[in-house]
Amino acid sequence: MTVLPSERLARLSWPRVVFVGLVVLFAVLTIPTLVDKHSWTGVAVTVAGTAILAYVYLTPKRIAARFLVPGTILLLAFQVYPIGYTIDTAFTNYGDGHRLSQSQAVAQIEADSVMENPGAQRYELSVATKTADTSGAFVFFLTDPNGKVERGDAAGLTPVPDSEVTKDQFTGKVITAAGWHILTGIQVNGLGQRLASFAVPTGSGFIKSVGLSEAYVGQFTMKYDAAAHTMTDTRTGTVYKASDGEFKAADGSGKTLPIGWKVSVGFKNFTSVLTNATIRGPFLRVLVWTIAFAVLSVLSTFGLGLLLAVVMDHPRMRGRRLYSSLLLLPYAMPAFISTLVWASMYNKDFGLLNKLFGTHIDWLGSPWSARGSVLLTNLWLGFPYMFLVCAGLLQAVPQELKEVARVDGASPFRVFRSVTMPTVLIGAMPLLIASFGYNFNNFNVIRLLTDGAPYPSGSSTAGDTDILISYTYRLSFGGQGAQYGLASAISFLLFVLVGLISYAGFRQTRQLEEVYAR
Amino acid sequence: MKDRLWWRHLIGIAALVFALVPIIFLVSAALNPVGTLSTTSLIPSGASLANFSKLFHDPNSPYVRWYVNTLVICGVSSVLNVLIGVSGAYAFSRLRFRGRRPGLTGILLVQMFPNFLALTALYLLFINIGSVLPAFGLNTSLGLIVVYLGGAMGVNTWLLKGYLDTIPVELDESARIDGATEAQVFFRIILPLARPMLVVVGLFSFVSFLNEIILAGVFLTGSAHKTLAVGLYGLVSGNHNTDYGEFAAGSLLAGIPVVLIYLYLQKYLVKGLTAGAVKG
Numbered sequence: 001m002t003v004l005p006s007e008r009l010a011r012l013s014w015p016r017v018v019f020v021g022l023v024v025l026f027a028v029l030t031i032p033t034l035v036d037k038h039s040w041t042g043v044a045v046t047v048a049g050t051a052i053l054a055y056v057y058l059t060p061k062r063i064a065a066r067f068l069v070p071g072t073i074l075l076l077a078f079q080v081y082p083i084g085y086t087i088d089t090a091f092t093n094y095g096d097g098h099r100l101s102q103s104q105a106v107a108q109i110e111a112d113s114v115m116e117n118p119g120a121q122r123y124e125l126s127v128a129t130k131t132a133d134t135s136g137a138f139v140f141f142l143t144d145p146n147g148k149v150e151r152g153d154a155a156g157l158t159p160v161p162d163s164e165v166t167k168d169q170f171t172g173k174v175i176t177a178a179g180w181h182i183l184t185g186i187q188v189n190g191l192g193q194r195l196a197s198f199a200v201p202t203g204s205g206f207i208k209s210v211g212l213s214e215a216y217v218g219q220f221t222m223k224y225d226a227a228a229h230t231m232t233d234t235r236t237g238t239v240y241k242a243s244d245g246e247f248k249a250a251d252g253s254g255k256t257l258p259i260g261w262k263v264s265v266g267f268k269n270f271t272s273v274l275t276n277a278t279i280r281g282p283f284l285r286v287l288v289w290t291i292a293f294a295v296l297s298v299l300s301t302f303g304l305g306l307l308l309a310v311v312m313d314h315p316r317m318r319g320r321r322l323y324s325s326l327l328l329l330p331y332a333m334p335a336f337i338s339t340l341v342w343a344s345m346y347n348k349d350f351g352l353l354n355k356l357f358g359t360h361i362d363w364l365g366s367p368w369s370a371r372g373s374v375l376l377t378n379l380w381l382g383f384p385y386m387f388l389v390c391a392g393l394l395q396a397v398p399q400e401l402k403e404v405a406r407v408d409g410a411s412p413f414r415v416f417r418s419v420t421m422p423t424v425l426i427g428a429m430p431l432l433i434a435s436f437g438y439n440f441n442n443f444n445v446i447r448l449l450t451d452g453a454p455y456p457s458g459s460s461t462a463g464d465t466d467i468l469i470s471y472t473y474r475l476s477f478g479g480q481g482a483q484y485g486l487a488s489a490i491s492f493l494l495f496v497l498v499g500l501i502s503y504a505g506f507r508q509t510r511q512l513e514e515v516y517a518r
Numbered sequence: 519m520k521d522r523l524w525w526r527h528l529i530g531i532a533a534l535v536f537a538l539v540p541i542i543f544l545v546s547a548a549l550n551p552v553g554t555l556s557t558t559s560l561i562p563s564g565a566s567l568a569n570f571s572k573l574f575h576d577p578n579s580p581y582v583r584w585y586v587n588t589l590v591i592c593g594v595s596s597v598l599n600v601l602i603g604v605s606g607a608y609a610f611s612r613l614r615f616r617g618r619r620p621g622l623t624g625i626l627l628v629q630m631f632p633n634f635l636a637l638t639a640l641y642l643l644f645i646n647i648g649s650v651l652p653a654f655g656l657n658t659s660l661g662l663i664v665v666y667l668g669g670a671m672g673v674n675t676w677l678l679k680g681y682l683d684t685i686p687v688e689l690d691e692s693a694r695i696d697g698a699t700e701a702q703v704f705f706r707i708i709l710p711l712a713r714p715m716l717v718v719v720g721l722f723s724f725v726s727f728l729n730e731i732i733l734a735g736v737f738l739t740g741s742a743h744k745t746l747a748v749g750l751y752g753l754v755s756g757n758h759n760t761d762y763g764e765f766a767a768g769s770l771l772a773g774i775p776v777v778l779i780y781l782y783l784q785k786y787l788v789k790g791l792t793a794g795a796v797k798g
Contacts, residue, residue: 013699013701030650030651033650033651034650037649037650039646039650042646042650063613063700064609064613064614064615065615066700066701067605067606067608067609067613067704068605068606068609068621068671070602070605071602071603071605071606071670071671071675072671074602074664074667074668074670074671075625075628075668075669075670075671075672077668078640078643078664078665078667078668078669079628079631079633079636079668079669079672080628081639081643082633082636082637082639082640082643083628083631083633083636083639085636085638085639086635086636086638086639089638089639133649135645135649136649304533307529308529308530308533311526311529311530312526312530314523314526316523317523317526318523319530323530323534324784325781325784326534326537326538327533327534327537328780328781328784329537329538329541329777330537330540330541331780332776332777332779332780332781333541333773333776333777334725334728334729334747334772334773334776335729336728336729336731336747336750336751337544337750337769337772337773338540340750340751340754340765340769341540341543341544341766341769342540343754344555344754344762345540345543347555349556350554350555350556350558351555352539352543352558352559352560355559356560380536380537380540384537388787388788389788391788392788437630441632443632443634443732444729444731447731447732448731448751469632469635472632472635473634473635473732476635476637476638477637484638487635488635491631491632491635491636494632494635495630495631495632498630498632499627499630502626502630
């Protein structure tokens with residue numbers, strides 16, 4: 001069927017035109033800023049996204065895409081890209097001490113090593129930026145003892161005529177500078193490590209800040225030899241060789257410099273999970289508990305939920321609606337609140353449980369009681385869901401089948417086992433598998449209840465109640481030495497594990513359906 | 519036969535005790551005039567609204583701001599989440615196009631990655647986005663909403679596709695024969711018919727965003743930008759004892775509306791649950 005141009009126009013509905021118009025407007029407003037920041041990836045992504053949206057919504061053919069493109073763009077940007085980045089990181093040593101590129105690491109080691117020339121002059125220092133925010137590059141405005149002002153950046157010094165600045169009348173410190181924002185003391189303090197590692201090269205040495213408003217001239221005591229890839233400490237004469245993302249002392253003492261850089265390490269993160277005893281031990285312990293936690297959570301919630309559903313499933317049972325409304329409450333209460341309430345109920349000194357029972361037990365303090373407590377709380381959080389599900393499924397059991405079985409002389413238990421149970425299981429199986437997958441990665445309950453504690457002696461990263469996801473989270477974002485590379489590798493393993501479990505689950509469901517199908 | 523019902527009530531009442539103790543404890547803590555954990559027991563020792571007034575006047579915990587932030591973030595996210603989810607579901611259920619099956623599998627596959635472990639990447643990404651578009655950067659509600667929407671084409675799409683599959687195709691086909699466009703079929707026929715399911719999915723996503731502490735905790739650090747979950751967690755994370763009454767009062771005010779909605783929608787919930795939803 002050919003479509004005339006006029007017809008094409010007639011088919012363009014105005015909501016779509018307005019939508020595309022807004023997207024284009026957004027892009028037009030954004031691109032100058034991106035160009036200004038030299039963010040060419042940003043420009044490319046914006047242009048491509050806008051073009052795709054315009055094409056999909058303004059041409060008549062792409063009907064399915066109209067329903068899918070917005071969600072897909074969001075999915076690619078905020079799920080697929082981060083996942084790809086994480087998998088990429090799994091093959092590196094990225095983490096604390098290995099965050100920079102090699103050239104950045106070299107520059108930082110050298111800048112950190114500047115020592116003041118004895119007896120040299122000091123400068124009055126003001127730190128300034130081009131725009132009001134402090135996240136970008138900054139420069140130094142330096143006033144020497146004679147009142148001459150110079151501007152210093154990573155490239156070197158530029159003289160600044162007095163007409164462009166105003167100076168403090170006593171110290172000579174630059175207060176305002178045309179085209180620049182002079183930072184306040186608090187802002188300068190906030191620059192932290194970036195300020196400490198900033199050195200302005202001069203012909204004879206480097207200028208570094210000392211405190212917030214003074215600077216000195218000094219010399220590197222660490223010298224990098226780009227040809228030999230070595231770093232030499234000029235004070236001690238020690239030579240450090242670059243290898244595997246860090247500088248190692250060549251004298252065989254095993255000393256390394258604290259600042260390293262990010263390098264690819266191949267499959268090392270994956271193999272070390274299996275071969276490195278200090279990682280393998282905790283990993284396997286956590287893996288076993290993760291599986292036990294997920295299995296026991298599913299079984300206990302389903303067991304209690306089914307029991308209650310069966311108990312309530314009697315035609316003459318009074319108050320059924322009231323029961324189910326009240327039993328729904330633990331499910332309806334936002335889980336983060338209930339979990340925090342449970343955590344306080346377990347408290348050793350002030351907790352409700354110890355008050356009610358007159359005991360003084362540290363519920364979350366010893367490994368087994370902590371695990372039991374986690375399971376109990378998770379049972380509380382989960383059983384109403386299973387109760388609702390089972391109650392619904394019990395309604396679906398064909399009454400005739402039950403009648404027939406009863407007429408044939410089957411006991412109530414036999415009817416339950418052979419007629420009711422199979423029907424409920426078929427319906428519940430996909431949900432049990434989903435529940436298993438959910439609990440396998442049930443971060444919130446662990447984080448809010450125990451945060452992995454208690455920790456066995458000698459291990460500060462893997463607690464007794466840690467499941468894989470909370471353990472991995474601590475590796476990445478815990479207080480001590482983030483190990484993104486290793487954490488990413490474990491995330492990837494987790495991904496594969498959950499995928500396999502789900503796959504097995506789907507197959508199992510299909511087999512069950514075949515077994516019980518009519 | 520009549521005398522055989524008592525054991526059912528016995529089990530039912532035992533279950534009620536188990537279910538209600540923590541909730542009664544929370545109410546008791548909220549009404550406790552002293553406001554510490556150590557003085558709270560199951561039966562309130564007195565009824566006072568001191569904790570509530572402290573909650574509203576504590577400058578360190580701008581509770582009303584948290585509440586508004588939460589309503590905005592969870593409300594906008596869950597509405598858009600459902601809308602994006604159902605349009606995806608519509609395409610997968612009703613339209614035939616290349617890449618349909620791999621698309622469905624792909625969506626499922628992406629969901630299996632524990633996506634908040636990609637937090638570092640998201641964090642770095644949003645530092646960059648924020649430097650260009652400050653309205654979407656870190657410490658903004660918009661930024662967090664956009665991140666949440668990354669998961670909109672996910673489990674919900676599968677769930678809603680399953681539901682749309684049960685709506686007879688004849689309905690939309692007859693509309694198409696009458697000259698309705700695809701958009702009209704979607705907005706005028708499918709959406710109204712799927713409303714019960716949309717409500718349930720919307721409620722589940724609302725609650726899962728309400729419970730979300732990880733992304734919200736990393737993205738929203740300013741005291742005035744926090745959500746209820748992050749803010750209330752902060753009240754008790756360091757010290758369980760002193761601010762407990764305040765925490766309980768705040769939790770109660772946050773929890774009651776959700777509980778009421780759940781009770782009101784009870785009969786839809788069962789349908790939604792057995793269609794495969796898992797509370798997040």
